[in-house]
Amino acid sequence: MKPMMEGLETVYHRPVTLTETPMHYCPGCGHGVVHKLLMEVVDEMDVQEDTIGVAPVGCSVFAYHYMNIDMQQAAHGRASAVATGIKRMLPHKLVFSYQGDGDLAAIGTAETIHTVNRGENILIVFINNAIYGMTGGQMAPTTLLGMVTSTTPYGRESSASGYPLKMTDLVTTLPGAYYVTRQSVHTPTAVRKTKKAIRIALEHQQKHKGTCFIEVVSNCPSGWKMTPLEANAWMEKNMFPVYPIGDLKLDGKILHP
Amino acid sequence: MKPMMEGLETVYHRPVTLTETPMHYCPGCGHGVVHKLLMEVVDEMDVQEDTIGVAPVGCSVFAYHYMNIDMQQAAHGRASAVATGIKRMLPHKLVFSYQGDGDLAAIGTAETIHTVNRGENILIVFINNAIYGMTGGQMAPTTLLGMVTSTTPYGRESSASGYPLKMTDLVTTLPGAYYVTRQSVHTPTAVRKTKKAIRIALEHQQKHKGTCFIEVVSNCPSGWKMTPLEANAWMEKNMFPVYPIGDLKLDGKILHP
Amino acid sequence: MNTQAEVPRLMKGNEALAEAAIRAGLQGYFGYPITPQSEILEYLITELPKQGGVVLQAESEVAAINMIYGAAGAGARVMTSSSSPGISLMQEGLSYMASAQLPCLVVNVNRGGPGLGTIQPSQGDYFQATKGGGHGDYHLIVLAPASVQEMADFVFEAFRLAEKYRNPAMILADGALGQMMEKVILPPAGTLPRTEKPWATTGKPNTRERNVVTSLFIQPEKMEAVNLQLQKKYRELQHEARYEADGVKDADVLVVGFGLTARIAQKAIELARANGVRVGLFRPMTLYPFPSEALAAHARKVSSVLVVELNSGQMVEDVRLAVNGKRPVYFKGRMGGVIMTPEEILEEIELVAENSHLQTAGILEEML
Amino acid sequence: MNTQAEVPRLMKGNEALAEAAIRAGLQGYFGYPITPQSEILEYLITELPKQGGVVLQAESEVAAINMIYGAAGAGARVMTSSSSPGISLMQEGLSYMASAQLPCLVVNVNRGGPGLGTIQPSQGDYFQATKGGGHGDYHLIVLAPASVQEMADFVFEAFRLAEKYRNPAMILADGALGQMMEKVILPPAGTLPRTEKPWATTGKPNTRERNVVTSLFIQPEKMEAVNLQLQKKYRELQHEARYEADGVKDADVLVVGFGLTARIAQKAIELARANGVRVGLFRPMTLYPFPSEALAAHARKVSSVLVVELNSGQMVEDVRLAVNGKRPVYFKGRMGGVIMTPEEILEEIELVAENSHLQTAGILEEML
């Protein structure tokens, strides 16, 4: 059934700052949605020339193939340090780092904590899919207890591998953090909220308010060995209780501590 | 005036597990007191043979000259990772790491967070003197705002160097932490409390309860350029308000969160 | 198990190495995932605990190497593994372990660099492995397997040498060796005896002085004494140098290569000999100690030497140092994860054989 | 300032280097304290902000080198500094920067290793600096100052080369050079022009394609292309090799040393010449590129070569590669932070001069 468009107006179109290159992500992977949202906000705020992104090592390592802005690709875990270096040299540009849970919450823990503690005036986008996607589904610090991954073949056990690490809760307590929220992108409403959050964060950065930190609780259909729809359902059922959706810190104030 | 001891009984003597070697610390430095307390507890629990310590890189790098137990000297910031390696191989020994604020809260941030998050069954002793002593008084993550150090010549400013980092508060929130307390050693009472804390921690470890974390808010007369008595007074006045003395987590339960 | 050991198995290099480690009496593994070697961690975390061993996925390679430091210092037989970028992060820790004289096994399944590079096979980390990528005067013991069988066998050899000399040992493999499958006969378990470690920090009984594992010797004289001890050890190590020489009797050209490259060169040599060119192969199996004397001896018997590597020319320096100007030494390399083909090497061999040095040199230059 | 530049000052090497960096137009410094070079951070954090520059004490050396990556990628003239263990932690980052072709200055005030070692002067990091302590095929541009004056001058040279070749440059000094005071005439500010950096990520205007700073090229062929580009660069770099030759006209023995060691050797040579021994000095000022051709030429004019280093024998390999067996090459080293005395070197010179090679070699062996 082919669409008939005569006399209709466009109510949604692919952001122009997203390149034409088809994304390499697996079907249904949340990375694509978040990439799209970032570029939508860049379009709407008309800040392509002012925005510099930092891609991590992880499935989103190729983010710079899709975002038509100046970008740097950082060493594994160091995206926020790289972003710090950029921002300190170009304080009036909008700088964001885009990081997975292995990148930000495992090898990059020190950089994450100290970047936020310094209140670096950047946006950190944290994609929490509870697994290492790129390297084939190993345990992440955010992997749930009991969850099977290639390095927790019998399910994650706290005695051997520790507990799901709530980095977002940790950074919330740091005075350098100005805006901290946890969102998702699995439903139209969720997508709208996440986009809103990105917009708020970049506007705060324009006003030099301090570090903004957005966790997106996301999926990894391939790593989880599920279809995209199964994955999103599993995420709602199992991840949201551990990583509840919502704002943690607004205008520098911690919510219901 | 020479003491007359005939007919008197010894009510306090230097712990036997403390070696004869005179310590290299500056006059009045808290490191000496904490070393002494650790060895007093080892004496009282009679666990010299069961205890393995890890010295950091910092002024206390030579701790193994003074503690007559098996010890390892770790790379800067990695003491808790080294302790993890030891404990995983020798789960029935009592393992502790002894670390300064630069070691534990700057370069060692990731190792500290993840060691506690795994609930490694060890004791982490954290000496917070708000400065890098060994290297000549540079800023530490715990340096107070406005405090002058050789790398904050005009006083620490949050905009440039971030905020005092409360690592102990951070680790308290981690499920792996079983016992977390903040003490000091500048008065007889404080010394008694700290010794008690060390004893409690080692007993928890014997029962495999998880990570025990003891912060000792301490001094650095040389780095602060004060006499020992001035330093302790300054510490009470300026550091205690930022790093309040007391228990943060008992038997795995967070106190007044 | 010993019986099982007799049956040949078809295994990936990474898996054969991991299984061999278990049979070598591995007590602890601490590591962080990275392609193309994550199978080592994955295999061990599934199998080793069954044998009572400990496997821990560390928060980073920096943490991993320092956990290894602690575990080795506690007297355990331990290992870690990673690939190029992760190995770079271990350099401080490796320098510490070499200085504190702690035995352990570190596996580098080398991928294409520099930087994030590619995940394809490379030998670009030869310098880092053999000259000491960390600070100070130290060396790792470096073994270079060329088959899945050697991926397994060298684990035993690495632990033996590491513990005999109290020095970290490295197995320098590459992505292809890690991922490919071959027939392998696994060494039987229980054949690598435990060594006495009176220096280990296992808790001080009153029957001995306390043990201290450290790399700090604040008096330069003391630190130099430690260094002299290390240097003495390295000189003794020279006797452990191992290599394989093939078809060198009548050879006119000597091809030198290690690991996977030697296998490809072998094929090229077969082709060359089919064309009547007399070529031999010299394959260092230990990169440190490097079999310099043996190589010098073999080089003297040929008219020229050709070094082939999956890098821009690293081992070639050790070859030149060994040959010491007595023979022309040519080089052919590919970089960044590109594997060279037997045909490419054949071409070089024929150029070198023609022996029109100037011209050849010119051509080879370009290939750098 | 330019006027001020003319007045000689008495400064510590570390401070002269830091002040020179400011005059070279430094825009950002990111580093972590470590003896014996913390004065660089301390001096800059006190002075650079006055000039509008940024100085940040990072949480670690790993963070520092990655901040440098970001700042250099953003087009700024930036530097970091550390000492041996800290430099080891920067190896992954340095490999990334070399691969992404980012210019910057890294200062290593070398101390005694391996491990935590001592804080005394050493040249034990020569291999790490020149062969690439990180993974993959890359090189740093490495300059070796021998005086407080050169600690200052080489900052300008390092930035010039780094930006001309888009490659990280390293100044390899040692604890003594960092801590000692000498008369220095600081290079005037504003004499090092800014270079165009069209590749920098400064925000994409619609007048150009987006800029991407990366070291990832997942296709091996692409990654090899990057490597070929790097290798081409390194070949071009050879023309920038610099050295100092003194008293070589009539020399019978050629002493080769860099940095502080060359100064001590100079003194030894004075003593030797007083005893009638004809000795000359060859001092590489750039360690990478290494002045191989010049050295080979000078070596041909003498009967033997003596290499002196504050390590177990590292640069001596590059010397042997340059001399290529044409002359006997002897070595004398001290390790772990011990500084050799002019008298020690004199002794070696006389042994070598006697030229009873076998015996000498024997003796020197022991000294390794």
Added chain:
Amino acid sequence: MTHEILIAGFGGQGVLSMGMTLAYAGMLEGKEVSWMPSYGPEMRGGTANCIVIVSPERISSPIVTRFTAGIILNQPSMEKFQHSLLPHRVLLYEQSNILTPPTRFDLEILPVPAMQEALQLGKKQVANMVMLGAFLARQPVVAFETVMEALKKTLPERHHALLPLNAQALQRGKQLAETAIVETLEE
């Protein structure tokens, strides 16, 4: 004789496991074997291939660029590899996936409707075994029985129920190959 076989197709078509089974069978028959996969970053899709070498002698290079046989399951691989086959050797390809057949004249070319057959057998996953069966009918690198033996080892326990189906698939492939008219343009 030494067989140097290229097997290529899409990720999901089971080309790697086909190669593994073949190599395993070779080993069971006491031959020297090697299996060299192409491997990429852990992302789905894209083409996969492996080189299987089965030889009476010790194998030198596990990586070769000229093959003694090719089993190709998708179009991109056909373009990429058909010219890497040694002349006069056999090239099998899966019909439904490859619309433009190979263009070389000097090969023994055999199109196999493996997918179609597999669907008839009720499981498209066994298409790779149909291909293998057809190949072995042409080039008896190893015996069919040994392949079944090998499958017991390479198939995870939980899939052993599928062994008979795989056996059928192999047989169908064999029949197809025997009955097929080999397309060869050589005189």
Added chain:
Amino acid sequence: MTHEILIAGFGGQGVLSMGMTLAYAGMLEGKEVSWMPSYGPEMRGGTANCIVIVSPERISSPIVTRFTAGIILNQPSMEKFQHSLLPHRVLLYEQSNILTPPTRFDLEILPVPAMQEALQLGKKQVANMVMLGAFLARQPVVAFETVMEALKKTLPERHHALLPLNAQALQRGKQLAETAIVETLEE
């Protein structure tokens, strides 16, 4: 002539600053100079020393092991360094800190009650200047005026009030040296 001077004592005795001042003065007089301190981990106490070289020509090694003069302020340094002096050169030492005097016969030895004099001047911190004054009286490496010039540079602004006191100290040292009977056991 080239002066290669060793100055050694306890951390707090100002041996490093004495050396620095001497080197600075040398520079002001257009000579080549170098100042090489001993440095240790940042921990207090222990002995400190520095080598100061003042020369008309370019200085090769800033590190020498045989000295043309020694200024020694504590006992340990005396044991350690007295044998590093070239024969017939001058060795000054601080009397109140050194109880067992040097044992060498071939030196021009001058004990200086610097501490005592400094206390009389009202500030023991200037003992080092007393030593320097005495030394310069024996060996005019640089002029007294230049030393005062140098002090202006090496003393932090906030201590410039102390310049006159330092001048006095230098003078006292000079007088002491001139009036003293030099202990030399040489014939």
Added chain:
Amino acid sequence: MIRGTVSIDVAICKGCELCIAACPQESLGLAGEINSLGYRYAALVQDNCTGCINCALVCPEGAINVYREPKSAHKQERDKVLAL
């Protein structure tokens, strides 16, 4: 009811079905054919799209553009109806 429609870039669609699940009108489904990437792609299966853009929002590939009749037009429509 507002009239809308979508255009789907079938070349880059990966058939993840998220849009299908997100569509309140059940206007979308998977096509029979597979695209060059080897995926069955999404397509309109009913002509009842209201242009709510839900599908476009959740599409990870940015493969969907959405069109809707202008408010004005819609009004006219209604008026017409009433006019009958």
Added chain:
Amino acid sequence: MIRGTVSIDVAICKGCELCIAACPQESLGLAGEINSLGYRYAALVQDNCTGCINCALVCPEGAINVYREPKSAHKQERDKVLAL
């Protein structure tokens, strides 16, 4: 009042004065001489020590041992007094 006393290892004392500040009896002070480390060391300056061990607790060098008359002994004392 309980009688006690302390012994101070003057060789390792660094004269930090923490013990002096910690002593409720003001029994301690700094000696006139300096020790081999170059510090004025702590010493008893009054004979009113009660052996409360406060000084020993805060001493960073572990330089102080403390002695006290046994409870029993103390009691006898008192009795004697009363007997008068």
